[in-house]
Amino acid sequence: MIKTDILIIGAGPTGLFTVFEAGLLKLKCHLIDALPQAGGQCSEIYPKKPIYDIPGFPEVLAGELVDNLMEQIKAFQPGFTLGERAETIEKLEDGTFVVTTNKGTKHQAPIVAIAGGLGSFEPRKPLLENLDKFEDNGVAYIIKDPEVYRDKKVVIAGGGDSALDWSIFLADVASEVTLVHRRNEFRGALDSVEKVQHLKNEGKINLVTPGEIIGLKGGDTLEAVTIRKSGAVSEEIDLAVDNFIPLFGLSPKLGPIADWGLDIEKNAIKVDNTLDYQTNIPGIYAIGDVNTYPGKLKLILCGFHEATLMCQSAYQRIFPDKKYVMKYTTVGGVTGFDGSKKEAPKAVVKAID
């Protein structure tokens, strides 16, 4: 059981900044995120895109903003459970919550802050009739262990970086790799496109473009896929394969959080915006893009503000009898849990003779 003061669900910019504001109050944080890296949408969807409305940053790349936030919170030593999705929540008799992930990791905290953005990112699945049946029986959307594909016949579908990169990687592992994409053009790093071209010329990757997988065949496990080749002449062929890996990117879904008994409106969690962004369940807060209230704007800068107020409320909830007033970092400095201390340099007092 991982124990912390504030359990944050979602490691996007709002979740990360919560660690800082909590740290100033000497509260420890642990973050859960379904993606394998911190940063949320900023890292997953648009790391190279500029953002122009972060106060004090005339222009900052989304990926750089995440790097900066990670640096800013480092001294508060946040814990991370990455690549796992928060699945269930349970309230114990002592008022604390236990959140369990899809992989069974358990986390306990008196405060839960949902900073889940648009939800957890799930693979986008192609619209094929018997797709469910073959999931984990030949069809996978995420490659966890490439060795599974050793000496297998693999077909990959998609036109982005992950389709290209995995085709390149599996060309050396699988006995046969076929890459199917609806266009001749690929939307990936130029370097990867050239490598696939090279491997195609060497006969190590079979490229089917423009083409689309329109059917799956097999008994208990996948045995073949039907590919529709378009272009000058359209034809449908069956290709014997052991594995089909559709790589069509990720799309966010609110997911299991929707079943936690929280008030939900417009795919977002209703919170009390007059005070502290608490949900209808005391002790559970929702901050950033995942919440809604009159006048809500889904902006990173609004998430930062919400996180700050939420931490003050969390502190009072954990320590109802303690007196506290907010202190400026310029006055109080920043004392990390790692023993580090940052503070404004003291003015030198020296007499002038």
Next chain:
Amino acid sequence: MEDIKIKITDRDGVTHEVDAPTDMNMNLMEVVRSYELAPEGTIGICGGMAMCASCQCYVKSAHELPEKSDDEDAMLAEAFNVEDDSRLGCQIHMTEDLDGLEVVLAPEA
């Protein structure tokens, strides 16, 4: 500048005729959201960067639209339910030339 009229058929098949301003730097995805013709969280997920295809629509009128950018073209190559008249709403900016535009929202994928 005048508002233009646009016919938008939502995902339940209901057609709405709406006024769209041409002086607010708005795109079709934003017009759909402003009239709440698709639930929040199911359209415009990437915010209008041509990176998610949640605002895909089928253009049914014969209006001449601006050419697809490479980003839009590539995204449509990976999206589902794509037809020859598919476009991303976020890449269609509201201009006076688009008065009378008719579009159908693609299913949520």
